[in-house]
Amino acid sequence: xxxxxxxxxxTLGVSISQVSRALANKNGVDPDIRGxxxxxxxxxxxxxxxxKHKLEIAVVxxxxxxxxxxxxxxxxxxxKQKNSRVVFLLPESCNFLESYLVDQVVALNLPRxxxxxxxxxxxxxxxPVSAFSTGDENEKVL
Numbered sequence: 001x002x003x004x005x006x007x008x009x010x011t012l013g014v015s016i017s018q019v020s021r022a023l024a025n026k027n028g029v030d031p032d033i034r035g036x037x038x039x040x041x042x043x044x045x046x047x048x049x050x051x052k053h054k055l056e057i058a059v060v061x062x063x064x065x066x067x068x069x070x071x072x073x074x075x076x077x078x079x080k081q082k083n084s085r086v087v088f089l090l091p092e093s094c095n096f097l098e099s100y101l102v103d104q105v106v107a108l109n110l111p112r113x114x115x116x117x118x119x120x121x122x123x124x125x126x127x128p129v130s131a132f133s134t135g136d137e138n139e140k141v142l
Contacts, residue, residue: 003041003044003045003046005019005020005023007044008037008040008041008044008046011040012033012036012037012040014033014037018033018037019037019041022034022037022038023037023038023041023046023101025085038101041101042098042101046101047101047103054083054084054085055079055082055083055084055085055103055104056084056085056087056101056102056103056104057079057084057085057086057087057102057103057104057105057106058086058087058088058089058096058097058102058104058105058106059072059075059076059086059087059088059089059105059106059108060089060090060091060094060105060106060107060108060110060114060118061088061089061090061107061108061109061110062090062091062109062110062111062114063108063109068108068109071108071109072088072108075106075108076088087102091110091114091117091118094117094118094121097121097122097125097127098125102127103127104127104128104129104130105118105122105127105128105129105130106129106130106131106132107119107129107130107131107132108131108132108133109132109133110131110133115131
């Protein structure tokens with residue numbers, strides 16, 4: 001049976017609107033309640049498949065040079081045009097993937113060791129991951 005907002009709300013004793021706000025990462029939800037909601041949603045395999053759902057994409061990067069920042073801004077602009085939300089993470093922050101409902105992960109210009117660790121984490125979570133590099137052509141594939 002498909003998990004619904006109502007199911008999550010009833011299980012946790014919170015309102016449906018709180019569940020909706022927490023899953024949409026909006027303000028107005030206590031951090032402890034948000035954590036419980038995200039955990040319950042993950043446990044139930046909740047996915048918002050309504051037409052209003054924005055694809056949640058985590059972009060993992062290490063390069064914080066001027067060129068790297070320009071790449072991130074361009075990527076964010078393109079993804080917003082496709083009705084997607086973007087979360088930017090450093091490789092050290094990838095434990096965040098477990099507590100946030102992302103649909104896909106993009107690795108941008110990561111060193112091989114970081115890409116391999118990220119690939120392993122994504123495999124554990126069942127998340128698709130894509131890698132992009134502006135450097136060595138041999139480094140593009142995970």
